[in-house]
Amino acid sequence: LLKSCLVVIYRPETEPIEALMMEMQNPDTGIKTQTQRVLITNIPHAVAGNDIFQWILQRLQITEEEALHLGDLFVKYGYIYPLLEPKNLTLKTDGSLYRFQTPYFWPAQSWPADDTDYAIYLAKKNIKRKGILEEYEKEHYNMLNQKINYKWDFVIMQAKEQYKAGKERKKADRYALDCQERAYWLVNRAPPGMLDVLEYGLNRVTDPNEKKVNQVRQGLLVKYSEQFLSNDPILSGCLPSNPWITDDPDFWDLNAKLVEVPTRMRVERWAFNFNELIRDPKGRQNFQLFLRKEFSGENLSFWEACEDLKYGDQSKVKEKAEEIYKLFLAPGARRWINIDGTTMGITVKGLQHPHRYVLDAAQTHIYMLMKKDSYGRYLKSPVYKEMLAKAVVPQETVKKRQGPPWGLLSSAQTKPLNPCEVKVTAAAAEQRASYLQVAAGTRLVALEEAGFFLKWVFPSQDEGCVVNLGRLNCSCFLKLSMRCQSQTGWCFFLCSSSTPQPSKQERGIMDFHTIVSSKAYFQVSGKNPPADLLRVWLVFP
Amino acid sequence: MVKEECKALLDALNKVTACYRHMVLTIGGTSDSQNLREELKKTRQKAQELAVANRNKLTTVLKDKTVSKEDKAEFERLWVIFSTCLEILEIDMRRALELGHEFPLNVPKKHLIQTGMSGGTSGVAARAMSVQNMKYEAEHNIDVVDLKDLENEINQVGEMMYEMEMKVNVPQWTVEAKQDPGAELKSTISVGASSIGMISVEENKSFCDISKVLAGIIFAAVLIIAIVLAVCVVKLS
Numbered sequence: 001l002l003k004s005c006l007v008v009i010y011r012p013e014t015e016p017i018e019a020l021m022m023e024m025q026n027p028d029t030g031i032k033t034q035t036q037r038v039l040i041t042n043i044p045h046a047v048a049g050n051d052i053f054q055w056i057l058q059r060l061q062i063t064e065e066e067a068l069h070l071g072d073l074f075v076k077y078g079y080i081y082p083l084l085e086p087k088n089l090t091l092k093t094d095g096s097l098y099r100f101q102t103p104y105f106w107p108a109q110s111w112p113a114d115d116t117d118y119a120i121y122l123a124k125k126n127i128k129r130k131g132i133l134e135e136y137e138k139e140h141y142n143m144l145n146q147k148i149n150y151k152w153d154f155v156i157m158q159a160k161e162q163y164k165a166g167k168e169r170k171k172a173d174r175y176a177l178d179c180q181e182r183a184y185w186l187v188n189r190a191p192p193g194m195l196d197v198l199e200y201g202l203n204r205v206t207d208p209n210e211k212k213v214n215q216v217r218q219g220l221l222v223k224y225s226e227q228f229l230s231n232d233p234i235l236s237g238c239l240p241s242n243p244w245i246t247d248d249p250d251f252w253d254l255n256a257k258l259v260e261v262p263t264r265m266r267v268e269r270w271a272f273n274f275n276e277l278i279r280d281p282k283g284r285q286n287f288q289l290f291l292r293k294e295f296s297g298e299n300l301s302f303w304e305a306c307e308d309l310k311y312g313d314q315s316k317v318k319e320k321a322e323e324i325y326k327l328f329l330a331p332g333a334r335r336w337i338n339i340d341g342t343t344m345g346i347t348v349k350g351l352q353h354p355h356r357y358v359l360d361a362a363q364t365h366i367y368m369l370m371k372k373d374s375y376g377r378y379l380k381s382p383v384y385k386e387m388l389a390k391a392v393v394p395q396e397t398v399k400k401r402q403g404p405p406w407g408l409l410s411s412a413q414t415k416p417l418n419p420c421e422v423k424v425t426a427a428a429a430e431q432r433a434s435y436l437q438v439a440a441g442t443r444l445v446a447l448e449e450a451g452f453f454l455k456w457v458f459p460s461q462d463e464g465c466v467v468n469l470g471r472l473n474c475s476c477f478l479k480l481s482m483r484c485q486s487q488t489g490w491c492f493f494l495c496s497s498s499t500p501q502p503s504k505q506e507r508g509i510m511d512f513h514t515i516v517s518s519k520a521y522f523q524v525s526g527k528n529p530p531a532d533l534l535r536v537w538l539v540f541p
Numbered sequence: 542m543v544k545e546e547c548k549a550l551l552d553a554l555n556k557v558t559a560c561y562r563h564m565v566l567t568i569g570g571t572s573d574s575q576n577l578r579e580e581l582k583k584t585r586q587k588a589q590e591l592a593v594a595n596r597n598k599l600t601t602v603l604k605d606k607t608v609s610k611e612d613k614a615e616f617e618r619l620w621v622i623f624s625t626c627l628e629i630l631e632i633d634m635r636r637a638l639e640l641g642h643e644f645p646l647n648v649p650k651k652h653l654i655q656t657g658m659s660g661g662t663s664g665v666a667a668r669a670m671s672v673q674n675m676k677y678e679a680e681h682n683i684d685v686v687d688l689k690d691l692e693n694e695i696n697q698v699g700e701m702m703y704e705m706e707m708k709v710n711v712p713q714w715t716v717e718a719k720q721d722p723g724a725e726l727k728s729t730i731s732v733g734a735s736s737i738g739m740i741s742v743e744e745n746k747s748f749c750d751i752s753k754v755l756a757g758i759i760f761a762a763v764l765i766i767a768i769v770l771a772v773c774v775v776k777l778s
Binding site: 158 | 552555556558559560562563565566567568569570571572618621622625626628629632636639640643644651652653654655656657658659660662664665667668669707708710712713714715716717718719720722723724725726
C-alpha cells in the first residue's frame with residue numbers, strides 16, 4: 001500500500017485552461033481572428049495579443065495585471081504561440097500576432113514530451129534545413145544519438161516518412177504545421193537562456209488540489225518517514241561517519257552485503273516490515289536459519305531461486321526453470337513447497353513456455369505465506385534476538401578530508417585502475433575519441449548499492465568543450481550517456497543489484513556484479529576541442 | 542529473401558505510422574472533420590494489419606535456430622525498429638481516443654480550435670492506404686461511433702505488445718544503429734523547399750534557385766545560337 005502511495009504523483013492541472021481555450025474559439029463570443037500573410041500565402045486564424053488580453057479581462061473579470069499574467073502563462077505553456085518572434089514566449093498587448101496550438105501539442109500530464117519524438121523532430125528539421133540546426137539543437141541531437149542509439153534507425157526512418165507525408169498537405173497547412181511543431185519543442189525543450197516553464201518543482205505525493213486531505217495516505221507517509229528517520233544518513237547522520245565527507249569508507253565496510261556482524265541499525269530495520277528483511281542479504285541469511293529450525297527453509301530457497309530466474313542470465317531461463325520445477329514443484333520433489341492447487345496449475349502450465357516471470361504467481365504466494373506466518377514468529381525468536389544482541393554499534397569517528405577527492409576511495413577493497421590516458425587530437429575530437437577498457441572478471445562492488453566513478457581531466461583551459469560520456473557496454477544492461485560540461489569532473493554511475501530490467505532513468509541504474517567486458521568511450525565536441533591529453537579513470541569503491 | 546520481405550513490411554508500417562501521426566495532429570483543429578475521423582479509422586486498421594504481419598514474420602525468424610549470427614543480429618535490429626514503431630502507434634492511438642472524446646464534431650457548443658489549418662488530409666490518407674483517392678463511406682456520426690472500436694483496438698495492440706515483450710527476448714540496448722548521425726541528410730530528398738515559412742531568412746535561397754534556372758536557360762540559348770552560327774559558318778565556307 002505504501003509503495004503505491006509513493007508512485008502516484010500530482011502535477012499542476014490543465015483542464016481549466018483547455019476549457020477557456022475552447023471558449024476563445026466561439027465565433028460570437030470568442031476572439032476575432034485575422035489572416036497572416038507570409039510571402040504569397042495567406043494563413044488564417046491569427047489573433048492579436050491585445051485581443052487575447054482584452055478577452056481574458058472581459059471573460060474572467062479580473063484585474064489587468066492578473067489578465068496579463070494569465071495570458072502570458074498561456075503563451076509560456078504553449079497553448080498559444082507567437083508568430084513573429086517564436087522564441088519570445090510572452091504576451092504582448094499590442095497588435096503582435098499569435099495563433100492557437102493544435103490540441104495534440106497542448107501540455108498534458110499524461111503525455112510528457114518524449115525523447116524519441118524530439119529526436120524525430122530534430123532529424124526532420126535536419127532534412128528540411130539541410131543540416132542547419134541551432135547549437136543547442138545539435139547538442140541535443142548528438143546526445144540523443146548516443147542515449148537512444150538502439151532506436152536511431154527508426155528515428156531516421158520515421159523522420160523521412162513524416163517529412164514525405166507532410167508534402168501531401170497544401171502549402172499553407174505545411175507552414176502552419178511547421179510553426180506548431182517548432183512552438184511545441186520550444187516549450188518542451190527550452191533553448192539555453194529561455195525559462196523552462198514545465199519545471200514545476202518537486203513531485204508531490206499528495207494531491208495539492210484536493211479539498212480534503214486523504215488521511216490514510218498521509219498517515220502512511222508520516223508513519224514511513226518517522227520509522228525511517230533514524231536510518232536516514234542525511235537527516236540522522238551515519239556511524240561511524242559519512243564516507244563522502246570524511247573519506248573514511250568504514251561505513252561501507254561495516255554494511256557490506258554479507259558482513260560477519262551487521263550493525264544494530266540494520267538489524268532493527270528488519271523489524272520494520274517484511275520487505276526490509278527479505279531485501280537484505282544478511283537478513284535473509286538470518287531468516288533462513290530461523291526457517292530451518294521450523295522446517296520451512298524451502299520457502300525462502302524457492303523465493304531466492306525465483307529472484308535468480310528473474311534477474312539472472314536470460315539465456316539460462318529454460319534450464320533454471322526446469323531445475324526449480326524438479327527441486328520445488330514436482331510431485332514428490334525433494335524440497336516441495338506448499339502452494340494451493342490453482343497457483344500450482346497456473347505455474348505448471350506456464351513452465352511449458354518459460355520466461356523470467358513465469359514463477360511470479362507462486363513466488364507471490366510463498367512471499368505472502370512467509371510474511372503472514374513465519375515473519376511474526378521470527379521477530380520473537382531467539383535467532384533474531386541473538387543477532388540483535390550481537391549487532392555492533394560503531395563508534396563515531398571524525399576524520400578530516402585529506403588530499404584529492406579520489407583518495408577517499410583507496411582502502412583495502414578499492415583498486416583504482418591505471419589511469420588511461422586518452423589522447424585527443426583536434427581532428428579526432430569530433431568523432432568518438434577513444435575507448436577505455438576494463439579487464440574482464442573485475443569484481444565490481446561489495447555493497448548492495450554502490451557504483452563506480454568516471455573521472456576526467458582536461459589539462460587545457462578550453463571552456464567551450466563538451467565531453468559526452470558514451471555508452472558503457474556491459475555484458476548485460478543499460479547504455480547510458482551523460483553530458484558533462486567542464487574541464488574536470490566526476491560522474492557517478494550507480495549500480496544496484498536489484499533492477500531486473502534497465503531502468504529508463506537518466507542516471508542509469510545498472511545491474512552487474514561482475515563486469516565481463518566494459519567499454520566506455522568519450523566523444524569530445526565543441527567549438528574548440530582541445531589538442532591535449534584527456535585523462536580518464538574508472539574507479540571502484 | 543526473408544530479410545527483404547521483413548524490411549519491406551517494416552517500411553510499410555513505418556509509412557502508415559507517420560501518416561497516422563499527421564492525422565492525429567489534426568484532431569480538434571479547423572481541418573478536423575468526419576472525413577478525417579474516417580481516415581483515422583482506416584489508417585489505424587491498416588497499421589494494425591501490418592503490425593500483425595510484421596510480428597508474425599519476425600517472431601518466426603527470431604525463433605529459427607538455423608539463422609546465422611549476423612542475420613540474427615540484423616533481425617534483432619529490425620525487431621527493435623518494429624517494437625519502437627508499435628510503441629509510437631499505440632501512443633498515437635491513445636491520444637486519438639482522448640482527443641476524440643474532447644472534440645466531438647456535431648456538438649454546436651464545442652468549437653474546433655482555430656489552428657491555421659484549412660486544407661484536408663485526404664492526400665496523407667491516400668498515401669497511407671496506398672490508393673490514388675480516398676473513398677468516404679462512413680456514417681455522419683463516425684466521430685462518436687468509432688471511439689468504442691478505437692478503445693478496443695488500443696487494448697488489442699496493448700495485449701500484442703505485452704505478448705511480444707514476454708515471448709521474444711531481444712535485449713534492445715545491445716542493438717547498434719546502422720545509420721550514423723546526420724544520415725538523413727545524405728539521401729536524395731527532393732530539393733524543392735517543403736515549407737515557405739522556415740525560409741523567412743532564406744528567401745535569398747529561392748531567389749538563387751530562380752536565378753540559377755534563368756542562368757541555365759540563357760546559357761542553353763547561347764549554346765544553341767553558337768552551334769547554329771558555327772554550322773552556318775561551316776556551310777558558308
